[in-house]
Amino acid sequence: MKKNIAVIRGDGIGPEIVNQAIKVLDKVGEIFGHTFNYTDVDMGGCAIDKYGDPLPQDMLDKCVASDSVLLGAVGGDKWNNVPGHMRPEKGLLRLRAGMGVYSNNRPAKIWPQLASASPLKKSIVDAGIDFIIVRELIGGIYFGEHKTDDVDGQKQATDILTYSESEIERIGRIGFETAQKRGKKLCSVEKSNVLDSSRLWKKVMHHLAQEYPDVTLTDMLVDNCAMQIVKNPSQFDVIVTENMFGDILSDEASMITGSIGMIPSSSLGKTSCGLYEPIHGSAPDIAGQDVANPIGTILSVAMMLRYSFDMPAEADSIERAVSKLLDDGYRTADIMPSDEQEVKKCVKIGCSQCGQLILQRLTKG
Numbered sequence: 001m002k003k004n005i006a007v008i009r010g011d012g013i014g015p016e017i018v019n020q021a022i023k024v025l026d027k028v029g030e031i032f033g034h035t036f037n038y039t040d041v042d043m044g045g046c047a048i049d050k051y052g053d054p055l056p057q058d059m060l061d062k063c064v065a066s067d068s069v070l071l072g073a074v075g076g077d078k079w080n081n082v083p084g085h086m087r088p089e090k091g092l093l094r095l096r097a098g099m100g101v102y103s104n105n106r107p108a109k110i111w112p113q114l115a116s117a118s119p120l121k122k123s124i125v126d127a128g129i130d131f132i133i134v135r136e137l138i139g140g141i142y143f144g145e146h147k148t149d150d151v152d153g154q155k156q157a158t159d160i161l162t163y164s165e166s167e168i169e170r171i172g173r174i175g176f177e178t179a180q181k182r183g184k185k186l187c188s189v190e191k192s193n194v195l196d197s198s199r200l201w202k203k204v205m206h207h208l209a210q211e212y213p214d215v216t217l218t219d220m221l222v223d224n225c226a227m228q229i230v231k232n233p234s235q236f237d238v239i240v241t242e243n244m245f246g247d248i249l250s251d252e253a254s255m256i257t258g259s260i261g262m263i264p265s266s267s268l269g270k271t272s273c274g275l276y277e278p279i280h281g282s283a284p285d286i287a288g289q290d291v292a293n294p295i296g297t298i299l300s301v302a303m304m305l306r307y308s309f310d311m312p313a314e315a316d317s318i319e320r321a322v323s324k325l326l327d328d329g330y331r332t333a334d335i336m337p338s339d340e341q342e343v344k345k346c347v348k349i350g351c352s353q354c355g356q357l358i359l360q361r362l363t364k365g
């Protein structure tokens, strides 16, 4: 099979981690007989420097025309003081909206080899951590009006949070369908004790629940959910929530699994053209040192193969290779154990070595 992938390396560690993912993808192509063609796309700070725009229209067009998009990360201190509409993150928001990818899926799963890297108590980790956060991605406060006015001699800032029934319904369906394929438990997270948008969210979710009688729907306020994720994460199967709540909760969920560097994500809309990216940012503090963990990006490529290209065996081969790497004791700096005895059993590796060792472990069956 031939697939065209738009590749956004972005800023900071973006190019380092994406290069490893491409190496792995090429090896998968070689083993399974596929051809992956890559089109480079500039987005983020590097695009601001080149074109004065975080995502020029022709770059977005290349993404929309591709079979899927692989993204590293964007942003960095250099662009912190550019005007709001020019920030690197604006490119990312424009990309998500332009591709119409309204559903962001982030697994929070602990790798048994990394259980000791979780900051949670062993008893909590041993109960199991394996859930998915389905986050609405192109609505809510991040896409509402943002403005700063002068009012009564001082600045007043406003950000508007809007959701329509149809926006809630389409992400709700993804939540229910994801739960149907897993443990059939869906937790809808909102702030209905305060926000109108959340009360509408809850109403739509309960209306939809009638169409999915095999799924048990529960409601949880977002502040309680933040607590429950650290207190009793094994209770969750699938969480569905709005854009900003999902952004925050999924970072929290990634930390309890050990490292933000391990977590992939997929973003999908009406078509199979998806956006695949690790959940972390551009990590300017470690950029250019070849120490970043590329596994979140490599696992994002596995998600691309599974969800956009219908290549489950190829996706399995990548996940197996990552598991073997961890079994063999290789660790990037962010997932090195803190315990002295455990450290002795591990070999510390850099970003490119990590990519190389994973591709050496790829097998067909």
Ligand code: NAD
Pocket: 013, 017, 072, 073, 074, 075, 076, 077, 089, 092, 260, 261, 277, 279, 280, 281, 282, 283, 284, 285, 286, 291, 292, 293, 294, 296, 334
């Ligand atoms: P970050 O995720 O970049 O980094 C947080 C911490 O995690 C840092 O200590 C970093 O070194 C570490 N880390 C992140 N990824 C890692 C990896 N793969 N391997 C090892 N360690 C890793 O978050 P931040 O510092 O808040 O943001 C840095 C920049 O990234 C900002 O400009 C922010 O706006 C941007 N950002 C971009 C995205 C995106 O492109 N999707 C997402 C979040 C943040």
